Amino acid sequence: MEAFDFLVPANLQHLATLLQTPGRKLIAGGTDLIPSLRQAHSLPAQIIDISRLRELRFIREQNRIVHIGALTSFRDVQNSRILNETAPALVQAAGQIGSPMIRTRGTLGGNIANASPAADSLPALLIMDASVTMSSQNGLRTLRLCEFLLDPGKTDIHPDEILTDIFFEKLPSNCATSFVKIGPRRGMTIAIVNAAALVGLDSDGRINQARLSIGAVAPTALRCRRTEQALIGNLPSEKLWESISSLIQEEISPINDIRGTSQYRRRAAFILSKRALNAATQSLQTRMQA
Numbered sequence: 001m002e003a004f005d006f007l008v009p010a011n012l013q014h015l016a017t018l019l020q021t022p023g024r025k026l027i028a029g030g031t032d033l034i035p036s037l038r039q040a041h042s043l044p045a046q047i048i049d050i051s052r053l054r055e056l057r058f059i060r061e062q063n064r065i066v067h068i069g070a071l072t073s074f075r076d077v078q079n080s081r082i083l084n085e086t087a088p089a090l091v092q093a094a095g096q097i098g099s100p101m102i103r104t105r106g107t108l109g110g111n112i113a114n115a116s117p118a119a120d121s122l123p124a125l126l127i128m129d130a131s132v133t134m135s136s137q138n139g140l141r142t143l144r145l146c147e148f149l150l151d152p153g154k155t156d157i158h159p160d161e162i163l164t165d166i167f168f169e170k171l172p173s174n175c176a177t178s179f180v181k182i183g184p185r186r187g188m189t190i191a192i193v194n195a196a197a198l199v200g201l202d203s204d205g206r207i208n209q210a211r212l213s214i215g216a217v218a219p220t221a222l223r224c225r226r227t228e229q230a231l232i233g234n235l236p237s238e239k240l241w242e243s244i245s246s247l248i249q250e251e252i253s254p255i256n257d258i259r260g261t262s263q264y265r266r267r268a269a270f271i272l273s274k275r276a277l278n279a280a281t282q283s284l285q286t287r288m289q290a
Contacts, residue, residue: 005046012055012164016137018048019160026050026162028071029105056109056164059083064170070109070163075100077108086170088283089177089196090124096181097121109163112145115155115220116190122149122221123196123213124179128168134161149220175200175209176284180275182268183259191216192260193268197276199236201284207231212277217252217269224251224273236281241274248273 009015018024024046050056056071059080066086068077077083077094084091097103097111097120111121112132122145130145134157141161148155157163171177181194193216200209210231215221227247234240254265 004044006049007046008049008052012053012135012162015048015050015053015162016135016160018046019136019162021046022159024048028107028110029073029102050162061086061170065167066170067165067167068108069165070107070112072108074098074103074106074108074111078103087124087128087168087177089127089179089198089280090121092179093120093124093181093194093196096179108166112148112166113155113157113163115149115151115153117152117218117220118191118194118216119221120179120181120191120194120215123194123215124177125166125168126213126221126223127177127196127198127211128171129211130166130168132163133165133167134158135164136161140164146223151219171198172200174202174284174288176280176287178276178279178283180272180279182272190259193217193254193265193272194221195269195272195276197273197280199277199280199284201236201281201288205285206233206235208233210277212248212273214248214252214269214273217254217265219253222251224248226251227273231277236277238274238278241277244273245270 007018009018023044025044027047027049028051056069058069059082060067061082074094074097078091108121111119125145131142132145132148134141150156175198177198179196181191183191195214198211202208210228212224212227227244230244230247248270252269254262256262
């Protein structure tokens with residue numbers, strides 16, 4: 001087995017120094033990196049364990065902005081009062097990632113930075129219009145999440161940067177969110193397709209906010225912005241959900257792989273979109289009637 005250096009930075013400043021070395025890999029929960037290293041033909045020169053950087057593990061709300069540290073685990077997301085109140089779709093997504101052990105070790109930042117098109121956290125964050133902050137010796141840089149994701153496994157993060165913070169604005173009270181997923185089995189599975197929706201209703205019960213994000217049907221998880229626009233101003237109904245089918249099909253570009261065919265994914269994307277939109281609408285209507 002090839003030799004490599006295993007480094008554990010004491011703080012973010014120490015980490016910023018270590019990031020100057022080329023050919024290194026970061027490890028936090030290790031739930032994605034360890035399996036990939038087992039399949040790799042060569043190991044990185046350095047593996048940097050950032051799991052002990054407690055300053056990157058937090059969930060807080062300030063001035064209606066919710067901030068989540070990159071090392072926040074999925075179990076922390078599930079158990080967070082703040083996120084259960086402000087981002088139910090993200091909590092629902094976290095609860096469907098892997099096993100309890102994976103959710104304890106796996107981190108939100110790692111799930112984002114790996115940029116898998118099927119990552120469950122991404123649609124739930126995209127409907128929140130989330131942004132990410134990266135840190136380096138040159139300071140901080142912020143990007144919208146939709147701009148951060150470039151291609152499968154590729155993000156707009158510089159070699160000397162680390163993802164530190166994910167944040168989004170708290171939603172108004174007339175909005176609700178939902179996340180749904182299809183996989184080859186009920187638990188511990190990578191999504192064949194996943195989807196998240198946000199619905200806002202005005203005083204007449206018409207949709208005045210709509211956001212829809214689908215994963216595993218394009219090079220990155222994506223927002224279906226044309227579909228969203230078509231929903232605005234309409235009363236929620238099964239007929240309305242059915243009417244957006246063609247728009248969804250135009251916005252996605254699924255592939256065939258070991259988990260599913262492109263044809264299956266197209267059908268699943270439409271069905272999950274309807275389920276997510278309907279679930280968000282019903283949640284909001286129940287809340288408004290209470």
